[in-house]
Amino acid sequence: MLIPMITEHTDAKPMAIAAHVANALRAAIAERGHASLAVSGGKSPIPMFEALREQALNWAKVTVVLVDERVVPRDHADSNTALVAHHLLQGRAAEAHFLPFFAELAPRFNAEVLDALVSDAEQRIAALPWPLDVAVLGMGEDAHTASLFPGAPGYARAIATDRRLAWVVPDTAPHARLSFTLSALLASRELVLSIAGDSKRAVYQKAAQSRDEALPISLVLNQTQTPVSVWIG
Secondary structure, eight states: OOOOOEEEESOOOHHHHHHHHHHHHHHHHHHHSOEEEEEOOSSTTHHHHHHHTTSOSOGGGEEEEESEEESSOTTSTTOHHHHHHHHTSSGGGGGSEEEOSOSOOOSSOOHHHHHHHHHHHHHHTTTSOSSOSEEEEOOOTTOOBTTBOTTOTTHHHHTTOOSSEEEEOOSSSSSOEEEEOHHHHHTSSOEEEEEOSHHHHHHHHHHTTSOOTTSHHHHHHSOSSSOEEEEEO
């Protein structure tokens, strides 16, 4: 019988999540001398980022990477790289080492260009302490997590490949994306998922019942490989 490794927390305040993540990073540093943290972008995690950056830990021994990134320049309003630089890599966390997926981008994108971006990004994160100690995930109302958008071009490969990164081109959201794959996320020592709002809680509850590729977050929840801390607000 499949017994998901889920721990639910009902206190989903940003400070509580930040304290939990910081404790995991401290434990990793104490045990292995370094820690790796993957974070999701978008507006939802900003309060948690601003709480996490003030946590007292040896940030110089923490490597930060994105869970996924939109294929846009760093100065674009939708850049997760810029968002993390502005909201997380400040204060105490300014000492952390950040590994971006890419630097410069071609003006147009097709599968060949995106394949090249994935290969380049994999080289850029080759120095990342692996497996990830903590990956912080969000979830959309369509049950996507990271940039694993159900049915989108690239999605089937992203949930099947053993590579760490893959591209996905969502039909329901702007911009092509680079994302950690399902196998890379499940290789993490811990996944942290934040859920807020009645509609997302309903999606989460449905997805937690069984695996369904139409509900990508269900593939994260219904597995026995990696602990998942779910913070429900």
